[in-house]
């Protein structure tokens with residue numbers, strides 16, 4: 503590692519960074535992908551690792567706003583594009599990048615969030631899995647329960663411009679109380695989610711709009727001996743009322759040629775699950791969603807609310823091997839759902855790692871379940887249960903967006 507250095511990347515570094523990322527993910531390079539990447543690079547803060555003059559690894563962070571418990575939008579560093587060239591791995595390059603990135607994020611965002619390519623990587627850097635997502639598949643024509651009300655106003659297929667106008671119209675109101683959703687004002691989302699070519703045989707993004715919401719989806723063609731067996735892949739389906747949601751799902755479930763409608767980022771409590779007459783028609787696979795890291799512990803814990811909490815006065819003894827400014831004892835007082843966090847010398851109520859606080863930050867994972875796994879030491883009887891309730895949310899957090 504002695505010969506490895508890190509520094510911020512500027513526009514002149516883009517092409518080398520892009521090549522490292524493509525090599526890291528075993529992707530082919532193309533002019534189109536490079537130009538899309540250049541546009542996104544302009545919105546990100548990117549960091550490179552160099553072996554001499556050669557760029558051999560990097561990572562990036564986008565300045566975004568995330569809805570956290572209490573329905574507050576807080577700044578978050580959305581970490582993405584992490585890669586180390588295949589010939590330079592397992593020599594500590596990622597470790598150097600993560601340390602430097604987190605040092606640089608201090609003072610800019612109280613938390614960082616990312617999707618992990620592999621589940622074994624990021625816990626050691628203080629990230630904890632904070633949301634879950636569901637891969638969901640529902641067969642064409644699956645019937646709704648008779649009591650499901652559908653807003654009968656029509657769903658229409660529209661072009662991308664009108665589809666994005668519908669997103670702009672509906673998304674702010676829908677996202678406002680959805681913990682784990684990003685606010686949507688930004689080009690990176692459009693570049694990554696809408697304009698990127700479909701993977702695995704999926705076509706371009708199509709838009710279906712309803713007066714109360716929208717569906718963005720991609721079609722994957724398929725023809726079998728018994729006839730067509732297309733799949734529709736939902737990129738994002740959001741509606742302001744259950745009736746408008748039902749109208750959009752019904753529309754997708756009834757498209758001709760299609761065998762199955764699939765979500766890759768559905769919520770654990772995706773409403774369609776409770777709408778089906780036969781819930782077994784929905785096949786589900788649950789995976790981790792976004793991982794959260796407290797960059798600045800007191801700023802993070804005070805930037806969210808604790809709607810489920812009674813009064814709390816506890817001392818947390820926190821380990822943080824990567825960001826030493828978070829480590830040590832913190833007194834957490836919560837009153838009326840609002841937290842105050844100060845340094846403390848008092849005896850700890852519980853001892854835990856900063857990654858555990860990241861995991862519970864959005865109110866999905868609970869301190870109780872981490873405690874039952876032996877990850878949290880309780881020094882004051884009852885403290886763990888009290889804190890577990892305080893951090894919990896009333897609905898599973900969910901991030902519908904890949905970044």
Ligand SMILES: CC(=O)SCCNC(=O)CCNC(=O)[C@H](O)C(C)(C)COP(=O)(O)OP(=O)(O)OC[C@H]1O[C@@H](n2cnc3c(N)ncnc32)[C@H](O)[C@@H]1OP(=O)(O)O
Pocket residue numbers: 526527581582583584585586587590591592593594595596597598616617618619620622623626
């Ligand atoms: C947010 C995102 O963008 S996620 C995308 C991450 N990128 C990828 O998956 C692309 C393919 N992989 C890579 O580019 C690289 O293998 C990386 C970035 C995952 C790791 O880079 P490296 O420089 O090899 O990691 P580094 O040597 O710093 O390892 C640090 C630690 O992580 C561990 N580690 C590294 N990669 C992995 C892995 N894939 N699974 C489990 N542990 C891992 C190392 O063993 C080491 O452990 P230690 O703390 O016990 O010593």
